[in-house]
Amino acid sequence: MSGLESDRNKVNKIIVHISEDGGVSRSEARRTLHKYVCEGKCDWYKTKSKKEGFDRTDLTKRQRRLVEDIIKQVMKDSEIDDAKWRIHNILCPGHPRPRPKRTQI
């Protein structure tokens, strides 16, 4: 299994968790996860998010904590910043946000 393929499985797992723990639909869970990892640095966010009513800052503290806990559970072996970057690659392909400095090679 390639790295990207297993990241994709992990992201699916995270979405299912958010959906079940948060009592929201899968698509709402995906949106919540994207808001959490996006940080507003991708092209999609800069150009399209307004039109779609996507506001990454409207997550509650509880939602953030829920998402962060689930990411840490599912992607135990990576730093949270790196995990967020990899999740964003899956959710927003073609619109990469800068990779976190710490893990840059």
Ligand SMILES: [Zn+2]
């Ligand atoms: Zn994005």
